Amino acid sequence: MATDGTKGVVTLVCLTCGKEKYFTNDVPAAATCEQCGGTVFRTFTTPTEPDEAAIDALESQARSISYGDSSPDSTQGDARDLDLI
Numbered sequence: 001m002a003t004d005g006t007k008g009v010v011t012l013v014c015l016t017c018g019k020e021k022y023f024t025n026d027v028p029a030a031a032t033c034e035q036c037g038g039t040v041f042r043t044f045t046t047p048t049e050p051d052e053a054a055i056d057a058l059e060s061q062a063r064s065i066s067y068g069d070s071s072p073d074s075t076q077g078d079a080r081d082l083d084l085i
């Protein structure tokens with residue numbers, strides 16, 4: 001997956017009936033409201049990069065712990081640093 005860059009959830013709110021549609025990354029150029037068939041939407045973008053980064057960090061730590069049996073000391077040090085913050 002080569003989706004580096006800004007990630008976020010895009011919310012399209014139908015101006016006619018207020019129904020919300022959610023898209024991640026790929027937003028269609030022309031969306032149609034499933035409820036009323038309207039094609040005019042208000043767009044909101046909610047960045048999720050902090051959460052993604054946090055998840056990536058956790059996954060990286062999990063991998064380093066499972067694969068890094070040779071350096072348990074550094075892993076414990078990292079955990080203490082996080083607790084202090």
Ligand SMILES: [Zn+2]
Pocket residue numbers: 014015016017018019033034035036037038
């Ligand atoms: Zn609608």
